[in-house]
Amino acid sequence: MAKIYSASTTAPVNIATLKYWGKRDTKLNLPTNSSISVTLSQDDLRTHTTASASESFTRDILWLNGTEESVTGARTTACLAELRALRKKLEDSNSSLPPLSSYKLHIVSENNFPTAAGLASSAAGFAALIRAIADLYELPQSEEELSRIARQGSGSACRSLYGGYVAWEMGNKEDGSDSRAVQIATEAQWPDMRAAILVVSAKKKETSSTTGMQTTAKTSPLFKYRVEVVVPERFKQMSKAIEKKDFEVFADLTMADSNQFHAVCLDSSPPVFYMNDVSRNVISLVEKLNSLAGRIVAAYTFDAGPNAVLYYLERDESVVLGLLKAALPDLEGWQKKPAVIASVPEGISSEMYDSLKEGVSRIILTGVGPSPQKTGESLVGDDGLPKFSNKSEA
Amino acid sequence: MAKIYSASTTAPVNIATLKYWGKRDTKLNLPTNSSISVTLSQDDLRTHTTASASESFTRDILWLNGTEESVTGARTTACLAELRALRKKLEDSNSSLPPLSSYKLHIVSENNFPTAAGLASSAAGFAALIRAIADLYELPQSEEELSRIARQGSGSACRSLYGGYVAWEMGNKEDGSDSRAVQIATEAQWPDMRAAILVVSAKKKETSSTTGMQTTAKTSPLFKYRVEVVVPERFKQMSKAIEKKDFEVFADLTMADSNQFHAVCLDSSPPVFYMNDVSRNVISLVEKLNSLAGRIVAAYTFDAGPNAVLYYLERDESVVLGLLKAALPDLEGWQKKPAVIASVPEGISSEMYDSLKEGVSRIILTGVGPSPQKTGESLVGDDGLPKFSNKSEA
Missing domain, CATH: 3.30.70.890 (GHMP kinase, C-terminal domain)
Structure with a gap:
């Protein structure tokens, strides 16, 4: 089996205090208004995601809480395409880099909270996905730039790339390039x-x-x-x-x-x-x-x-x-x-x-808690498959 | 005992289809918006009220479902004062009329529906009160004119002076003289x-x-x-x-x-x-x-x-x-x-x-049902007191 490259991260849930409700563009997930949220501690609520790439992999696969999920949806496809394009640029400018952008991805994701609880897990899920792949690809892009990509996966996911107190500025451009998250205050600035x-x-x-x-x-x-x-x-x-x-x-x-x-x-x-x-x-x-x-x-x-x-x-x-x-x-x-x-x-x-x-x-x-955190704990085994079938609570 | 003059009426409940919510003047019950309602049949929901006046009566008394209620509240006081003033005008122009405006009133009122049901009974109650006293006083005023008085008792009561489909036009004058109910259609025009x-x-x-x-x-x-x-x-x-x-x-x-x-x-x-x-x-x-x-x-x-x-x-x-x-x-x-x-x-x-x-x-x-209806069935006995202690359901 060819070498497996991987990166792992955890990402937080955020709960809006000024609500996002309404899209002015459903394809790009552009909102009708700006919103604000608090990022919650990953000790209690987090998605843990490992993104891995290898020449051996034959197709993109995502396992969520032990179950294979589709990666062909428009939202996931858009995120993967943008991240691959950014990696491709890096590879084009530095030929010593392994061509990860051309490899298929195996992504394993687990929540540490009950999915049945109805807690908005898609924000943490997409934030972890974007962060893990960006780390795997060693992308130099800032949180703000990545938040534009995460937004296309799930609107509120853009806010989960930061810790503390976060604003999603709606922007007004048609292509969505100015609709991204920014941090209002860190968790350390208002920790209590x-x-x-x-x-x-x-x-x-x-x-x-x-x-x-x-x-x-x-x-x-x-x-x-x-x-x-x-x-x-x-x-x-x-x-x-x-x-x-x-x-x-x-x-x-x-x-x-x-x-x-x-x-x-x-x-x-x-x-x-x-x-x-x-x-x-x-x-x-x-x-x-x-x-x-x-x-x-x-x-x-x-x-x-x-x-x-x-x-x-x-x-x-x-x-x-x-x-x-x-x-x-x-x-x-x-x-x-x-x-x-x-x-x-x-x-x-x-x-x-x-x-x-x-x-x-x-x-x-x-x-209140911090931004996504790198972790050494990989969810992908040496065989390129999930290490655990399903550790999450029901 | 001196002669007892009396008049009896039933009045309907109305249920708004365009809602009254908000007062621009709390004393005069002037609304922040116009509203529309349907007047319901008195076969099913009605207030039955007898208004009586006599030289023998020593104070204004209102019995509602067999229990004495206050008539000294600002709303009831305002209604009684306006009706007495209109009667006084009639008496001043025709000295053969008995001076009912100077007599105290005994008013008996009963609902045919359970008060505990939380059905807005104040509309029917004030409409019946105004209509019964206006009949007792033989006032020539139109429903529209009486609706301005009923409005001061309970806002939505103004709509219960008509049958069918009724609008309460909010008006814009400070004294409330143009805030009154009008009929959009009779119950006969859209009976089904x-x-x-x-x-x-x-x-x-x-x-x-x-x-x-x-x-x-x-x-x-x-x-x-x-x-x-x-x-x-x-x-x-x-x-x-x-x-x-x-x-x-x-x-x-x-x-x-x-x-x-x-x-x-x-x-x-x-x-x-x-x-x-x-x-x-x-x-x-x-x-x-x-x-x-x-x-x-x-x-x-x-x-x-x-x-x-x-x-x-x-x-x-x-x-x-x-x-x-x-x-x-x-x-x-x-x-x-x-x-x-x-x-x-x-x-x-x-x-x-x-x-x-x-x-x-x-x-x-x-x-849908008609406007308040005169009835020969009096709730006041020859002694000037309620005929029945409490006929209403609990």
């Missing part, structure tokens, strides 16, 4: 941001985000006003709040923008629903908690599904997690923070948090 | 409009509509665009659809506007929720039904609570009610239509309608 993910079971299949955002963009009368008037203003305010580490402004905008994203979904025809009664109970509980505290101690945000993500600062961990533990004492996930003591602020009735018990299946305690 | 109300139990106390609409008007960034841009266009389109009896356009706008009303509630801070998972299941079922039919056979609309109101034409009764009966065979309310046969269109899975069973407690089958 924590996140708790409440995994809520969905009773029925939700509308895919691609379908949902097209329905909204085409049919919601309020959508145009959101993307043209509301979001540009919020983008400036939230960027500034992050730079100033102003949690209250950041949190207030995060909640308002989650609600407005779901509002334009509801304003669509047919209406698109992602939150359910459990999600709404989480909102009520957080609103009540903030109202009793007289300041914003936690912010909720919901993506295209019923799961809640709460952002809070480390200093408020005991009050935020104390309340959640009182409501949901038996969840998988608490073992990570054995010191949390269940406690309920005066003024919150047990009715309010009892209603959560039915619908929340798991809590994931995490926080 | 049917309505099915699905009474959904709310687990927790909802935000009152007064509080909710103030929160939205003050905090929702999308609200201004809705009232200034979206609603004026929809108002024209829906008025025209009613005049042309174009059910598809009427129904499409009805659903879109219900969804947009709830969207701006969600866009508020804190967000205001009225629909729950059961409400959303009703929406999904109706959307699926229409999609399978290839035309709009039914429209849903939701007010400030989880109850669904479905509008449909008599010709489609078997398909709409057949599906509801299959989903909810044991509900109170079906006895009114014993001929309805449960039937499910091909393509609708039992999962879709099974989810309704948990949350719907009652169905009310009704349709």
